[in-house]
Amino acid sequence: MRKELLTVGSNECIADNIYKLILEGDMVQDFKKPGQFVHLKVSESMTPLLRRPISVAEINHDQSEVTLIFRKEGEGTSLLAEKKRGDQVDVLGPLGNGFDVENFTEGKKALIIGGGVGVPPLYELSKQLTSKGILATHVLGFQSAKDVFFERQFKELGETFVATVDGTHGIQGFVTDVIDKEQLDFDYLLACGPTPMLRALKMKYPDREVYLSMEERMGCGIGACFACVCHTDQSEKTYVKVCLDGPVFKAEEVLL
């Protein structure tokens, strides 16, 4: 975990308001697990003041590069979308606990479920799983055809279903509809996306091995400010911090 100025290798728009940003620097060597994230200061100005958490979508140790994929949403990500090759970005990372790929067993089946900008960290995850000999099936949900990204890349790693809410691309409906329709089975379920999606998956498979990557508004990103806590199932007063203990949790650890 360190703070470093990374250099923009490229920044391109790959879908409606979706950007793929490549950052280079020494820090990249520290990135190991899929699901970890970086905390970015998008401007030297006092506004926006806080850093922005963005997941790492791909790690390339050889080139000392990480890929981030983000949606241009508010002020911070709009400034990030303006970064150009050669610009420097103040990065804190790697942060958080990702997916523990070493705990998964070769030959087993992983069902990887992503929704919207929850999809990016699943790409590095699937790469690491499949290279370990785990069979990955992907279900990616988006609002509409214009929002879809990385479909080809996921297809190269395993069977991939795309669902859009409005049916303009792939299967019409939610990711859960796809799982039902295609009767997808798995040993591990790994998901990242909007809370309602995560909640639905947790409810659907109470007794299975399910890992969820969570999102929460953050202050520090390093576990010091208690902004990003999430209740656990145990008691009213127990909690986990998304930034430090997560963002990836076993489904039974968190109350959604």
Place this chain on the structure above:
Amino acid sequence: MRKELLTVGSNECIADNIYKLILEGDMVQDFKKPGQFVHLKVSESMTPLLRRPISVAEINHDQSEVTLIFRKEGEGTSLLAEKKRGDQVDVLGPLGNGFDVENFTEGKKALIIGGGVGVPPLYELSKQLTSKGILATHVLGFQSAKDVFFERQFKELGETFVATVDGTHGIQGFVTDVIDKEQLDFDYLLACGPTPMLRALKMKYPDREVYLSMEERMGCGIGACFACVCHTDQSEKTYVKVCLDGPVFKAEEVLL
């Protein structure tokens, strides 16, 4: 008076922390009098919030260019110093009442006194005066040799004395020392620089035709906020606004 995005033609460091910035755009056609100023928004961010007033040092109607010369001082001018060719700057202008060159008579003698970053507007002034056949003598005061700028340009227009406080360039001392030493005489005295310098000149020549260009912290720059007022000699309650009624005043109009 309008608001327009002007384009940076060039921006170069011409002395210690002194920058010469050329801006291009239609607005330039509105600039007439020397001593007028522009009000610049140096960043799109909320900090710094207010515009920065900078005098126009040279007007070039043919090229639709104005030259500004400024000292990198605090946050705002530091951001301005970073502007590069092709960047756009949000400019409000032309603002203020400059020197009324049409009121000066051909063949008369003008003594032009500048201190530090009070020097820039005097360059356009001297150009307009000399082209009207008025004889200009310049006395320019700086802290030190490293701060001196535009000496050659002023010399091309008329006799020019440079004084530095530490004596590292030109005559050692203040501009008033130079006037005494060289026994400089004039029909009009026109000055811009720090308030102590203006005060000294006003005191020295109570009965002569003296014009002073003033500086004051500004809010609006257009006369609406009463931030930049200055007492007049008349009564305790009378005042002028530096941004609207000035920045150039007859010495007897203002209390210093």
Place this chain on the structure above:
Amino acid sequence: MLNVQLPGLDLKNPIIPASGCFGFGQEFAKFYDLNLLGSIMIKATTKDARYGNPTPRVAETGAGMLNAIGLQNPGLKHVMENELPWLEQYDLPIIANVAGSQLEDYVEVAEEISTAKNVKALELNISCPNVKTGGIAFGTIPETAAELTKAVKNVSSVPVYVKLSPNVSSITEMAKAIEDAGADGLTLINTLVGMRLNLKNGKPILANGTGGLSGPAVKPVAVRMVYEVSQAVKIPVIGMGGVQSAEDVLEFLLAGASAVAVGTANFVNPFVCPEIIDELPNVLKKYGYSSARDCIGRSWKLEAESANHRT
């Protein structure tokens, strides 16, 4: 879509330049047609002309500015004879900001200025932090504020709005005292008291020492106070503090403001008011509102609805 009605004020849109940030309109008339505005809150007027504080009078802060103008104005007579008649060329209801050092001053100015043809409401500036006597005291003691409100109500020919200071322990207590005293509306917030020091000489940058903080920095405080006050009183609230965009205006409407004043932003961009007015219909549409009126107080109305739902 944009028109709103408040006591004495029939506004074609809810955008009003804030007092002290727009002079008496003449400077901005060089940039655009003032008829575009909903109204104008003119610079605080006192009985006699005032020079105000020594300079420097402004300083910058993170996303904000400090000012210590000190109520400089040309005095009641000049405003009645020159500024207000000049503004008559516009079809604009004017809100006259009234200030003074003691109760009698307010009463005298209010009585006379409220008779001007185009003055449709008064705004009592009991909250200016930059004058040493009067002003601030009225703004922080509910009883004093109530007394002043009553006295001015007695003599005013037009509805009376009172401008609240944010520098208080309980803004709702203040608001309720003033409502009970008969005010027709409230405007808030005035500036927060702040200070910056000049590191070079160790002294305050402002000649006056302290000054009033305005601009985006104070917006969250202003939104909170508008949210609290608009629920605590029945009279309408005009909100302000850090507004720079049509989105900011929507935030104040949702918080409970019936109209919104724009101050400091006029210095940053002299066209900000007409630009906001132009943009507001799009912003309302984008977030699913059919009119400005539709938004007023939605934040707490929603809460109340869902609370009712639960029971």
Place this chain on the structure above:
Amino acid sequence: MLNVQLPGLDLKNPIIPASGCFGFGQEFAKFYDLNLLGSIMIKATTKDARYGNPTPRVAETGAGMLNAIGLQNPGLKHVMENELPWLEQYDLPIIANVAGSQLEDYVEVAEEISTAKNVKALELNISCPNVKTGGIAFGTIPETAAELTKAVKNVSSVPVYVKLSPNVSSITEMAKAIEDAGADGLTLINTLVGMRLNLKNGKPILANGTGGLSGPAVKPVAVRMVYEVSQAVKIPVIGMGGVQSAEDVLEFLLAGASAVAVGTANFVNPFVCPEIIDELPNVLKKYGYSSARDCIGRSWKLEAESANHRT
């Protein structure tokens, strides 16, 4: 050059991470050696563990942020048995931030936590705007604050500092009441109460509705209050609010602070405290000061000197 002495606190430098912005130090220990710091104000500790408010708990504002953590903490027992002993590995005087819902809670926590080996001072958090009972009430009524201060002074084994809320009509009245009640020092400011609305659903962004505003936006308010309070009382003041740089620290020292706490800036740059400590000697030198002590209260000492001169 940087060391300062305050009741109970012998600090090698005047830089202290502010309570709630540094946890109990463990996270930042991964970035740098905590021994570099002057002290640490640990996260508010209550009798029992608290979960705090629902999320979202933070929102952004112009040059600032809102938080409504709600005093989440692991409770007194856990802090005594785990956090404080862990901090013993550092040669650091710890300032324990104490909170509660009622007087008895404060007294109980204060009595026990003040016996911890490395706790050299208490900071009574009577000003947290994010808890519904207690907290805020203590912070806005001078009598209640004084009563609490007395009660805690009676049981504390170390000097007691009281942390002031900026959400009051008169900060000096509050400060004097607390000084009279026996406090050893004051810390200020806590956060200003603010709110932001989510335009998409019309509701407050924070689940708690309102939150506490911190960051550069509040700095001018903080500097003003430190300037006023440090002149009104004889006990020392620890200043905070929006500090991001060594220049900001100097501004607080000149205003009258004897030490300076850094809050929100730790989130923006986790190295901010050691960077400031590193830079401070240069900044002091640049502006002509020979030590941090030399700067304390210079702004008003200068005024007093020149006033004496005149007579």
